[in-house]
Amino acid sequence: MSEAERADEQGAGERWHDVGAADGLATRAIQTVLAGRTPIALIHRDGRFSAISGVCNHAGGPLGDGSLEGEYVVCPWHSWKFHCETGRGEPGYESDQVPAHAVRVENGRVWVNAAPRTPRRRAAHPPHPLATILRRGEAGGPPLDAPLRVLGISTTGMDVAHPRFSTSDELLDAAIARAGELGAETRTIRLRELRFRHCEGYYSKSARACTWPCSITQMDPSDQLERVYEGVVNWADVFLVATPIRWGAASSLYYKMVERMNCIQNQETIADRILLRNKVVGLIVTGGQDNIQAVVGQMMTFFGELGCQFPPFPFIAHSRGWSAEDMERNVESVRKSRDLHDGACALVERGLDTCRALLGIRIGAEQPARGGRKAHRLDVRAET
Numbered sequence: 001m002s003e004a005e006r007a008d009e010q011g012a013g014e015r016w017h018d019v020g021a022a023d024g025l026a027t028r029a030i031q032t033v034l035a036g037r038t039p040i041a042l043i044h045r046d047g048r049f050s051a052i053s054g055v056c057n058h059a060g061g062p063l064g065d066g067s068l069e070g071e072y073v074v075c076p077w078h079s080w081k082f083h084c085e086t087g088r089g090e091p092g093y094e095s096d097q098v099p100a101h102a103v104r105v106e107n108g109r110v111w112v113n114a115a116p117r118t119p120r121r122r123a124a125h126p127p128h129p130l131a132t133i134l135r136r137g138e139a140g141g142p143p144l145d146a147p148l149r150v151l152g153i154s155t156t157g158m159d160v161a162h163p164r165f166s167t168s169d170e171l172l173d174a175a176i177a178r179a180g181e182l183g184a185e186t187r188t189i190r191l192r193e194l195r196f197r198h199c200e201g202y203y204s205k206s207a208r209a210c211t212w213p214c215s216i217t218q219m220d221p222s223d224q225l226e227r228v229y230e231g232v233v234n235w236a237d238v239f240l241v242a243t244p245i246r247w248g249a250a251s252s253l254y255y256k257m258v259e260r261m262n263c264i265q266n267q268e269t270i271a272d273r274i275l276l277r278n279k280v281v282g283l284i285v286t287g288g289q290d291n292i293q294a295v296v297g298q299m300m301t302f303f304g305e306l307g308c309q310f311p312p313f314p315f316i317a318h319s320r321g322w323s324a325e326d327m328e329r330n331v332e333s334v335r336k337s338r339d340l341h342d343g344a345c346a347l348v349e350r351g352l353d354t355c356r357a358l359l360g361i362r363i364g365a366e367q368p369a370r371g372g373r374k375a376h377r378l379d380v381r382a383e384t
Contacts, residue, residue: 015114022110025049030073030084032064035114039064040101041073042112043084051101051112052087056080057122059211063098077202077209078219087118095123130213130226133275134234136359141234144359148352150179151236152188153228155243155254160192167286167318167334171344171372172242175284178345179238184352187235189227191253196225199259207270214263225260233264238280238351241299245287245319250295258302265305276307278358282351283315284344284372288330292317309358311350316343316372343371 017035019042025031026044032054033042039054041064052073054064061077068074072081072090081090082098089096099116134141142149152175156166172188180186197220203210211218217226232239243250267273281303285295296315304310318340320330334340346369 016104016111017114019110019112022049022105022108025110029068030064030066032062033112035101035112038114040112040114041066042103042110043068043073045071045084049103049105049110050085051103052082052084053098053101053116053120055098056082057096057098057120059208059215061206061209077205078211078215089123093123095121097121128213128218130217130229130233135277136237147183147185148237148355149185149187149235150176150348150352151231151239152176152186153231153239153241153257154188154190154192155241155251155257157192157251157253165331165335166244167331168242168244168284170334171284171286171316171318171340172240174341175240175282175344175348179348179352182349182352184238187231189231191228191257194224194227196223196256196260198256199262203262203266207266210263210266210270212263212267212271212273212275214260216260225257228257228261229264232261232279233275236279237355238282238348240282240284240348240351241303242284242286243295243299245285245289245291245295248289248291248294250285250299254299261302261306268307274307278355279306279308280311280351280355280358281308281314282311282347283317284347285315285317286334287319288325288327290319290321292319309354311347311354313347313350316340316347318372337371339369339371341371342369345369347372 015036019033019035025042029045030041030043033040040051041054043050045068054062056063056075058078058080061075063073063075066074066076071084073084074081085100087098087100088094097120099120100118102113102117104111136142137144152172154169154172156168158164158166176186176188197216200216202215213229216223217229243254246252264275267275283296283299285292300314318334
């Protein structure tokens with residue numbers, strides 16, 4: 001229980017506090033005031049004042065900074081609702097209740113009793129499955145000697161009903177197939193097939209409003225980014241992120257995903273908790289236009305900040321450059337290039353070797369395959 005909540009519930013008795021002039025306070029439907037050290041959500045509705053605790057049951061959000069919808073106070077962090085007089089949750093959630101406080105107006109001043117007139121009650125909510133972190137070699141996770149797991153994440157956008165050839169998908173699929181040949185368990189997630197909401201910016205209100213699991217995932221069971229969270233945090237040892245270059249940057253679907261992954265990085269900030277340990281990430285970047293190093297730089301910075309490790313030579317890439325606006329030739333060059341496919345396979349091999357090293361298994365020296373590396377020879381021979 002927080003200090004604010006302890007102050008909120010220091011037993012019965014009258015502890016009245018003058019919180020301000022009634023005329024001034026009546027100009028706002030809801031606001032935060034302090035009754036001593038106790039934060040209070042003070043409501044003015046239909047010409048009268050009421051007061052409930054200023055601390056939300058969910059994640060401690062400031063109810064007094066929220067909004068008023070009819071008779072209910074809406075928390076500004078995650079939109080939990082509480083009745084403005086009783087403190088009870090909205091219909092269907094009445095067992096969640098924040099304390100209500102007595103209010104009186106005397107000589108033009110508003111007084112609030114810091115001692116709650118009703119208790120705080122939290123309904124029993126089973127923990128979200130993602131709240132339990134599963135790590136290799138630890139309880140609930142796979143044993144150290146179990147096959148490694150490789151997750152491919154495709155971030156290219158296209159019409160699922162009318163698909164087209166994707167150069168980044170082509171190389172990702174080659175890498176995942178190679179991982180399977182090497183005995184790894186594999187999965188592929190294509191973001192274009194998922195329905196998930198944009199990040200709603202709770203971090204911009206407070207670092208602690210950005211929670212793990214993501215508050216959207218907790219509140220919206222139809223949001224399918226849970227598959228990415230589960231795959232990256234709990235399932236995969238190695239994951240490969242593939243993106244096309246779009247106007248000099250990674251795809252919009254990539255950014256939509258990583259903005260929602262801020263909840264992973266934020267755990268390091270607010271809870272000293274690293275969710276991704278011994279995770280290895282490799283990158284596949286393709287595009288008709290150049291800007292490979294800038295795109296990869298952003299991606300490596302982001303996943304490095306999540307705690308990920310990188311294999312030697314952590315990405316492969318391909319671009320025909322600014323002046324080559326001939327996408328048909330770009331597609332054909334990737335489709336037929338043995339070098340690029342070999343490079344994708346070698347990338348996942350390096351990722352698996354790096355993961356084994358992190359788990360305590362020595363890796364040998366290698367000469368990296370040239371495909372996808374800077375200045376590699378472009379070979380458009382058809383595969384046999």
